[in-house]
Amino acid sequence: MDASNRSEQFVQQLTEHQNRLYGYVYSLLGDHSRASDVVQETNLVLWRKIDEFQADKPFLPWAFAIARFQVLAHLRDHQRDRFLLDAELAETLSEEVQQQAIQLEAVRDALRPCMDALTAEHRDLIDRRYFRAMSVADVAADVNRNVSAVKVALLRIRRNLANCVQKNLAEES
């Protein structure tokens, strides 16, 4: 394989699995902005290690191994910041998160009909909170409800979505 062909295949694989890497890193860090940083670092490390890239071998296990290392390094290097998980838990959960992250695209496919099935009112709450990234307080102010009522509603909607996604995934497989 010549160098440019190799790079092309590498970039194609990396592009294809970008969202799965994001799902993996976000799940362990619990913060979208940090997750973006760490995914980017992971991309860079993968690129530097392109010599180890083998087009005929599965890309994801290799990429997850590097991502795992980057997550742990991030936790270690930012010890004074607040994280949801500590390094030990991140390691414990890493394997299970990988398994789920592999099927992230399936989760997204399963999620869409679940979103469409929401009531208009619930759909509106999800739109505001997740698609327009409004704070819970702003959402509450907009829909004229108090913060704790919005939280209870969001909690219920999230649980419904999670269950619906699991159901759809189970039916598919």
Next chain:
Amino acid sequence: MQPQLEELESLLLDWEAGELDPPGIDRVREILRGDAAARTLFVRMQMLSSALKLEAETRITAPTTRAEVAATTLPQRRAAHPAARPSLVALRFHQWIAVAAAFVICMLAGRLAYLEFAPVSVPPTEAARAASSPPAESSHEAMSHGVALVTRLVDIVWDQDQSHLEVGDALAAGRLAIDSGYVQIEFFCGATVILEGPAEFELFSAERARVISGRLRAHVPPAARGFTIDVDDMQVVDLGTEFGLAVSPAGTHVQVIDGEVELHQPAQQTRLLTAGQALLRGADGVYQAATQPHAPLVGITDLESRDQGQHTARYERWKAWSAQLRRDPRLVTYYGFDEADSWERRLTCGIDPPNGELDGAIVGAGRVTGRWSTKGALEFKRPGDRVRIQIPGEFQSLTFACWAKIDSLDRRFNSLFLTDNYNQGEPHWQILESGQLYFSVRPVERGTPGPHDRKVLSPPFWEPSMSGRWLHLATTFNVETKTVTHFLNGEILSQDRIPDEQMVFTTRIGTASIGNWSIPTQPEAQFAIRNLNGSIDEFALFSAALTADEIKAMYEHGQP
């Protein structure tokens, strides 16, 4: 649904909203540690959040009315939550692909192309310790790393504007100035430069630097071929393996010790110098044959022996000082870790007159090289590694001091010195995961009601860049002033007064461990494993609170 899972869901919602406090975070971790079903739920919820986030990015979610535009003004977005950065993933990735494409082009264009271009203008920045850069939120984080390491310092006197560096520090691109002495710099490309003071130097990248003034010797192994030093508009490109430069206002003296060097200069033919050849370049840029060789430059092996000399002198100085310290009547116990025999499992108590009763028993921990190559230390690595000691008697004030090399802080509590039972009057001296020194003494009998122990914490002092470096740690407990003072490398980290109701006036040790905790009071608890991941060289316990000057003297005489 189980109440614990419901609790976890609700905690996660708070976390996402940026509203979860530290106790809440601890609770999340506790639930996850103990419950496999909770872990599965957690992973599903996180995946759902990732999917929602990715959906948000692919969907066109332009607000439909003016009111909605107003509702999501920029300051609000900034204030709200990290999630308020739409399209970040996608955007970043595209930027990244652009960078990757640039790399490919560079690669195809060939390595030597750089010689054709003008020197890259890197804005001069202060030489910085790699890890002391602020916690970067920016997208440039992955790019901001050092270009070289300081690997040796001999008789160094820094320029007054130069931050003082230590061996092992990473150097970022930027200026480096010394008044006298030698600094050995290893560039990440593999080239080694020895700079002789007075000198002013500027690092551009892992394979390029500039001499403003002073003398240097560069050693360039085959892997680092192409390593370039700039002097004004001249570039000295090493084709392997060793050359010397002396730069003064009068001109530049280039001398090839071994191998070949190319000299590039605008509007001049490239000159090739080979082993033994030397050239003088005047301030006007004109080359002329060097009529006399410049004064010999110190080489790596010379520097090594000078360094060794300095090293030995420091070791001898410590030994003399330590011999005197061992006679200090306030010493309760003292371990010099200077036994030579690696099979000896006894850690000799070094106080003078000797007291064999205070010898420690080494369990697991292996002998390693200490602060000096001629001296030993003990390495604590595995959860079982420790030194057992037994100290009878009752005391009042105490001082703990040791030289420690911390590899990393893996445990929630990382032990320096812990009494077995942590009973009334017994001290615990350890380092928290957060890098804070932690000292406490239990005020009442275990199991009896009464005030809790006062947990005296220093501010975080540890950062990963200190890994592998010898640090002097000390803590004094003063019953007269009711204060606890933490020290790092002879300087006060913090001083706290203990409230009267939590104050303890009689202290005891009994059986205890260095580098571990032998009798966890709650064996199942997740903080039961407290082994240090690192090495300890010298350890001293005094039955008095040493003054800040005395602690400083310990540091200064023991510095490697």
